[in-house]
Amino acid sequence: MKLLLVEDSKRLRETVQRGLQAEGFTVDVAVDGAEGLNFLRTYEYELLVLDLMMPRMDGMTVLRTLPSLQHRPKVLVLSARDQVADRVAALDVGADDYLVKPFAFDELLARLHALARRPSLAHAPVLQVGPLRIDLRAHCVVVGDRELSLTPREFALLSLLARHRGRVFSRGEILERVAGSDSTASDRSIEVLVFGLRRKLDQVAPERLIETRRGAGYLIP
Incomplete structure:
Protein backbone atom coordinates (compact mmCIF):
# COMPACT_ATOMS: atom_id res chain seq x y z
CA MET A 1 0.00 0.00 0.00
CA ARG A 118 -13.36 1.26 0.84
CA PRO A 119 -14.14 0.83 -2.86
CA SER A 120 -12.20 3.19 -5.09
CA LEU A 121 -13.72 4.74 -8.17
CA ALA A 122 -10.31 5.43 -9.66
CA HIS A 123 -9.75 1.86 -10.86
CA ALA A 124 -11.82 -1.22 -11.49
CA PRO A 125 -11.54 -3.41 -8.37
CA VAL A 126 -10.71 -6.53 -10.42
CA LEU A 127 -8.48 -6.68 -13.52
CA GLN A 128 -8.28 -9.63 -15.89
CA VAL A 129 -4.87 -10.30 -17.45
CA GLY A 130 -4.73 -13.60 -19.31
CA PRO A 131 -5.72 -16.27 -16.80
CA LEU A 132 -5.07 -13.90 -13.86
CA ARG A 133 -7.78 -12.11 -11.87
CA ILE A 134 -6.08 -9.26 -10.01
CA ASP A 135 -8.20 -8.04 -7.12
CA LEU A 136 -6.95 -4.54 -6.29
CA ARG A 137 -9.22 -4.24 -3.27
CA ALA A 138 -8.27 -7.54 -1.63
CA HIS A 139 -4.64 -7.37 -2.86
CA CYS A 140 -4.66 -10.90 -4.24
CA VAL A 141 -4.23 -12.68 -7.58
CA VAL A 142 -6.39 -15.67 -8.45
CA VAL A 143 -5.82 -18.22 -11.22
CA GLY A 144 -8.85 -20.47 -11.65
CA ASP A 145 -9.79 -21.35 -8.09
CA ARG A 146 -6.27 -20.96 -6.69
CA GLU A 147 -4.65 -17.87 -5.20
CA LEU A 148 -1.19 -17.07 -6.53
CA SER A 149 1.31 -16.41 -3.75
CA LEU A 150 3.04 -13.05 -4.37
CA THR A 151 5.11 -10.79 -2.15
CA PRO A 152 3.76 -7.24 -1.55
CA ARG A 153 6.26 -5.80 -4.04
CA GLU A 154 5.46 -8.44 -6.65
CA PHE A 155 1.76 -7.62 -6.32
CA ALA A 156 2.50 -3.88 -6.52
CA LEU A 157 4.52 -4.37 -9.71
CA LEU A 158 1.94 -6.65 -11.33
CA SER A 159 -0.98 -4.34 -10.50
CA LEU A 160 0.98 -1.30 -11.77
CA LEU A 161 1.65 -2.92 -15.15
CA ALA A 162 -1.90 -4.32 -15.35
CA ARG A 163 -3.55 -0.95 -14.63
CA HIS A 164 -1.51 0.66 -17.40
CA ARG A 165 -1.45 -2.07 -20.06
CA GLY A 166 0.57 -1.10 -23.10
CA ARG A 167 2.68 1.47 -21.27
CA VAL A 168 6.39 0.85 -20.78
CA PHE A 169 7.72 1.54 -17.28
CA SER A 170 11.43 2.12 -16.85
CA ARG A 171 13.32 0.61 -13.92
CA GLY A 172 13.49 4.07 -12.35
CA GLU A 173 9.72 4.54 -12.55
CA ILE A 174 9.10 1.11 -11.06
CA LEU A 175 11.61 1.87 -8.32
CA GLU A 176 9.72 5.04 -7.36
CA ARG A 177 6.24 3.54 -7.53
CA VAL A 178 6.90 0.15 -5.99
CA ALA A 179 9.79 0.76 -3.58
CA GLY A 180 9.14 4.37 -2.51
CA SER A 181 11.20 7.51 -2.93
CA ASP A 182 13.26 6.99 0.24
CA SER A 183 14.01 3.33 -0.44
CA THR A 184 17.55 1.98 -0.67
CA ALA A 185 16.48 -0.33 -3.48
CA SER A 186 18.38 -0.18 -6.79
CA ASP A 187 17.84 -0.84 -10.49
CA ARG A 188 19.35 -4.27 -9.93
CA SER A 189 16.74 -5.07 -7.29
CA ILE A 190 14.01 -4.23 -9.82
CA GLU A 191 15.54 -6.74 -12.26
CA VAL A 192 15.44 -9.37 -9.50
CA LEU A 193 11.84 -8.41 -8.68
CA VAL A 194 10.75 -8.78 -12.32
CA PHE A 195 12.59 -12.10 -12.65
CA GLY A 196 10.91 -13.51 -9.55
CA LEU A 197 7.45 -12.35 -10.60
CA ARG A 198 7.92 -13.75 -14.12
CA ARG A 199 8.97 -17.12 -12.73
CA LYS A 200 5.73 -17.35 -10.75
CA LEU A 201 3.58 -16.16 -13.65
CA ASP A 202 5.20 -18.59 -16.10
CA GLN A 203 3.92 -21.46 -13.96
CA VAL A 204 0.28 -20.45 -14.48
CA ALA A 205 0.18 -18.55 -17.79
CA PRO A 206 0.79 -20.20 -21.19
CA GLU A 207 2.37 -17.04 -22.62
CA ARG A 208 4.82 -14.64 -21.01
CA LEU A 209 2.73 -11.76 -19.63
CA ILE A 210 5.47 -9.24 -18.84
CA GLU A 211 7.56 -8.15 -21.81
CA THR A 212 10.92 -6.40 -21.82
CA ARG A 213 11.62 -3.50 -24.15
CA ARG A 214 15.38 -3.34 -24.43
CA GLY A 215 16.73 -0.06 -23.12
CA ALA A 216 13.24 1.15 -22.13
CA GLY A 217 11.68 -1.06 -19.47
CA TYR A 218 8.80 -3.46 -18.89
CA LEU A 219 5.13 -3.68 -19.83
CA ILE A 220 2.09 -5.91 -20.11
CA PRO A 221 0.96 -5.49 -23.74
Whole structure:
Protein backbone atom coordinates (compact mmCIF):
# COMPACT_ATOMS: atom_id res chain seq x y z
CA MET A 1 0.00 0.00 0.00
CA LYS A 2 1.64 3.26 -1.12
CA LEU A 3 0.97 6.30 1.05
CA LEU A 4 1.98 9.97 1.02
CA LEU A 5 2.44 11.73 4.37
CA VAL A 6 2.31 15.55 4.22
CA GLU A 7 3.29 17.00 7.60
CA ASP A 8 5.48 19.99 8.53
CA SER A 9 6.46 18.74 12.01
CA LYS A 10 9.74 16.87 11.54
CA ARG A 11 9.40 14.82 14.72
CA LEU A 12 5.81 13.74 14.01
CA ARG A 13 6.59 13.11 10.33
CA GLU A 14 9.48 10.80 11.14
CA THR A 15 7.59 9.00 13.91
CA VAL A 16 4.55 8.31 11.75
CA GLN A 17 6.70 7.32 8.77
CA ARG A 18 8.65 4.76 10.83
CA GLY A 19 5.48 3.36 12.35
CA LEU A 20 3.70 2.94 9.02
CA GLN A 21 6.73 1.42 7.33
CA ALA A 22 6.94 -1.11 10.15
CA GLU A 23 3.33 -2.05 9.34
CA GLY A 24 4.17 -2.69 5.68
CA PHE A 25 3.22 0.63 4.06
CA THR A 26 5.42 2.24 1.42
CA VAL A 27 5.65 5.84 2.65
CA ASP A 28 6.75 9.00 0.87
CA VAL A 29 6.94 12.22 2.89
CA ALA A 30 6.51 15.91 2.09
CA VAL A 31 7.14 18.84 4.41
CA ASP A 32 4.35 21.13 3.14
CA GLY A 33 1.40 21.27 0.79
CA ALA A 34 3.38 22.52 -2.21
CA GLU A 35 5.85 19.64 -2.03
CA GLY A 36 3.01 17.22 -1.37
CA LEU A 37 1.14 18.38 -4.47
CA ASN A 38 4.26 17.84 -6.57
CA PHE A 39 4.41 14.24 -5.32
CA LEU A 40 0.71 13.74 -6.07
CA ARG A 41 1.13 15.02 -9.62
CA THR A 42 4.11 12.73 -10.23
CA TYR A 43 3.24 9.46 -8.50
CA GLU A 44 0.15 7.42 -7.70
CA TYR A 45 -0.85 6.85 -4.07
CA GLU A 46 -3.63 4.81 -2.54
CA LEU A 47 -3.68 6.92 0.63
CA LEU A 48 -2.82 10.47 1.64
CA VAL A 49 -2.28 11.57 5.26
CA LEU A 50 -2.55 15.34 5.22
CA ASP A 51 -1.90 18.05 7.81
CA LEU A 52 -3.92 21.27 7.46
CA MET A 53 -1.74 24.01 8.91
CA MET A 54 1.47 24.11 6.88
CA PRO A 55 3.74 26.75 5.29
CA ARG A 56 3.67 27.68 1.59
CA MET A 57 0.46 25.75 0.89
CA ASP A 58 -2.01 24.53 3.50
CA GLY A 59 -3.92 21.28 3.51
CA MET A 60 -7.25 22.81 2.48
CA THR A 61 -5.66 24.06 -0.74
CA VAL A 62 -4.32 20.58 -1.43
CA LEU A 63 -7.80 19.11 -0.87
CA ARG A 64 -9.34 21.56 -3.33
CA THR A 65 -6.75 20.57 -5.94
CA LEU A 66 -7.29 16.80 -5.69
CA PRO A 67 -10.23 16.59 -8.16
CA SER A 68 -7.95 17.87 -10.94
CA LEU A 69 -5.47 15.00 -10.47
CA GLN A 70 -5.47 11.95 -12.73
CA HIS A 71 -5.32 9.65 -9.71
CA ARG A 72 -7.01 10.74 -6.47
CA PRO A 73 -5.95 8.98 -3.26
CA LYS A 74 -8.21 8.47 -0.25
CA VAL A 75 -7.47 11.22 2.26
CA LEU A 76 -7.09 11.15 6.03
CA VAL A 77 -6.68 14.64 7.48
CA LEU A 78 -4.43 14.77 10.55
CA SER A 79 -4.82 18.13 12.29
CA ALA A 80 -4.66 19.94 15.62
CA ARG A 81 -7.81 21.82 14.63
CA ASP A 82 -10.43 20.15 16.80
CA GLN A 83 -13.55 22.22 16.18
CA VAL A 84 -16.58 20.67 14.53
CA ALA A 85 -16.52 23.43 11.90
CA ASP A 86 -12.95 22.49 10.95
CA ARG A 87 -13.86 18.83 10.50
CA VAL A 88 -16.96 19.65 8.50
CA ALA A 89 -15.04 22.05 6.24
CA ALA A 90 -12.34 19.45 5.46
CA LEU A 91 -14.88 16.69 4.81
CA ASP A 92 -16.95 19.00 2.60
CA VAL A 93 -13.89 19.86 0.51
CA GLY A 94 -13.00 16.22 -0.08
CA ALA A 95 -11.36 14.55 2.92
CA ASP A 96 -12.47 10.96 3.55
CA ASP A 97 -11.66 10.95 7.27
CA TYR A 98 -10.39 13.33 9.97
CA LEU A 99 -8.23 12.56 13.02
CA VAL A 100 -7.40 15.19 15.65
CA LYS A 101 -3.90 15.59 17.11
CA PRO A 102 -2.68 14.30 19.51
CA PHE A 103 -3.72 10.81 18.52
CA ALA A 104 -2.92 7.16 19.22
CA PHE A 105 -0.94 5.48 16.46
CA ASP A 106 -3.16 2.39 16.66
CA GLU A 107 -6.19 4.54 15.85
CA LEU A 108 -4.40 6.13 12.89
CA LEU A 109 -3.50 2.66 11.62
CA ALA A 110 -7.06 1.38 12.04
CA ARG A 111 -8.51 4.35 10.17
CA LEU A 112 -6.04 3.89 7.31
CA HIS A 113 -6.91 0.22 7.00
CA ALA A 114 -10.60 1.14 6.98
CA LEU A 115 -10.02 3.68 4.22
CA ALA A 116 -8.01 1.17 2.21
CA ARG A 117 -10.94 -1.26 2.30
CA ARG A 118 -13.36 1.26 0.84
CA PRO A 119 -14.14 0.83 -2.86
CA SER A 120 -12.20 3.19 -5.09
CA LEU A 121 -13.72 4.74 -8.17
CA ALA A 122 -10.31 5.43 -9.66
CA HIS A 123 -9.75 1.86 -10.86
CA ALA A 124 -11.82 -1.22 -11.49
CA PRO A 125 -11.54 -3.41 -8.37
CA VAL A 126 -10.71 -6.53 -10.42
CA LEU A 127 -8.48 -6.68 -13.52
CA GLN A 128 -8.28 -9.63 -15.89
CA VAL A 129 -4.87 -10.30 -17.45
CA GLY A 130 -4.73 -13.60 -19.31
CA PRO A 131 -5.72 -16.27 -16.80
CA LEU A 132 -5.07 -13.90 -13.86
CA ARG A 133 -7.78 -12.11 -11.87
CA ILE A 134 -6.08 -9.26 -10.01
CA ASP A 135 -8.20 -8.04 -7.12
CA LEU A 136 -6.95 -4.54 -6.29
CA ARG A 137 -9.22 -4.24 -3.27
CA ALA A 138 -8.27 -7.54 -1.63
CA HIS A 139 -4.64 -7.37 -2.86
CA CYS A 140 -4.66 -10.90 -4.24
CA VAL A 141 -4.23 -12.68 -7.58
CA VAL A 142 -6.39 -15.67 -8.45
CA VAL A 143 -5.82 -18.22 -11.22
CA GLY A 144 -8.85 -20.47 -11.65
CA ASP A 145 -9.79 -21.35 -8.09
CA ARG A 146 -6.27 -20.96 -6.69
CA GLU A 147 -4.65 -17.87 -5.20
CA LEU A 148 -1.19 -17.07 -6.53
CA SER A 149 1.31 -16.41 -3.75
CA LEU A 150 3.04 -13.05 -4.37
CA THR A 151 5.11 -10.79 -2.15
CA PRO A 152 3.76 -7.24 -1.55
CA ARG A 153 6.26 -5.80 -4.04
CA GLU A 154 5.46 -8.44 -6.65
CA PHE A 155 1.76 -7.62 -6.32
CA ALA A 156 2.50 -3.88 -6.52
CA LEU A 157 4.52 -4.37 -9.71
CA LEU A 158 1.94 -6.65 -11.33
CA SER A 159 -0.98 -4.34 -10.50
CA LEU A 160 0.98 -1.30 -11.77
CA LEU A 161 1.65 -2.92 -15.15
CA ALA A 162 -1.90 -4.32 -15.35
CA ARG A 163 -3.55 -0.95 -14.63
CA HIS A 164 -1.51 0.66 -17.40
CA ARG A 165 -1.45 -2.07 -20.06
CA GLY A 166 0.57 -1.10 -23.10
CA ARG A 167 2.68 1.47 -21.27
CA VAL A 168 6.39 0.85 -20.78
CA PHE A 169 7.72 1.54 -17.28
CA SER A 170 11.43 2.12 -16.85
CA ARG A 171 13.32 0.61 -13.92
CA GLY A 172 13.49 4.07 -12.35
CA GLU A 173 9.72 4.54 -12.55
CA ILE A 174 9.10 1.11 -11.06
CA LEU A 175 11.61 1.87 -8.32
CA GLU A 176 9.72 5.04 -7.36
CA ARG A 177 6.24 3.54 -7.53
CA VAL A 178 6.90 0.15 -5.99
CA ALA A 179 9.79 0.76 -3.58
CA GLY A 180 9.14 4.37 -2.51
CA SER A 181 11.20 7.51 -2.93
CA ASP A 182 13.26 6.99 0.24
CA SER A 183 14.01 3.33 -0.44
CA THR A 184 17.55 1.98 -0.67
CA ALA A 185 16.48 -0.33 -3.48
CA SER A 186 18.38 -0.18 -6.79
CA ASP A 187 17.84 -0.84 -10.49
CA ARG A 188 19.35 -4.27 -9.93
CA SER A 189 16.74 -5.07 -7.29
CA ILE A 190 14.01 -4.23 -9.82
CA GLU A 191 15.54 -6.74 -12.26
CA VAL A 192 15.44 -9.37 -9.50
CA LEU A 193 11.84 -8.41 -8.68
CA VAL A 194 10.75 -8.78 -12.32
CA PHE A 195 12.59 -12.10 -12.65
CA GLY A 196 10.91 -13.51 -9.55
CA LEU A 197 7.45 -12.35 -10.60
CA ARG A 198 7.92 -13.75 -14.12
CA ARG A 199 8.97 -17.12 -12.73
CA LYS A 200 5.73 -17.35 -10.75
CA LEU A 201 3.58 -16.16 -13.65
CA ASP A 202 5.20 -18.59 -16.10
CA GLN A 203 3.92 -21.46 -13.96
CA VAL A 204 0.28 -20.45 -14.48
CA ALA A 205 0.18 -18.55 -17.79
CA PRO A 206 0.79 -20.20 -21.19
CA GLU A 207 2.37 -17.04 -22.62
CA ARG A 208 4.82 -14.64 -21.01
CA LEU A 209 2.73 -11.76 -19.63
CA ILE A 210 5.47 -9.24 -18.84
CA GLU A 211 7.56 -8.15 -21.81
CA THR A 212 10.92 -6.40 -21.82
CA ARG A 213 11.62 -3.50 -24.15
CA ARG A 214 15.38 -3.34 -24.43
CA GLY A 215 16.73 -0.06 -23.12
CA ALA A 216 13.24 1.15 -22.13
CA GLY A 217 11.68 -1.06 -19.47
CA TYR A 218 8.80 -3.46 -18.89
CA LEU A 219 5.13 -3.68 -19.83
CA ILE A 220 2.09 -5.91 -20.11
CA PRO A 221 0.96 -5.49 -23.74
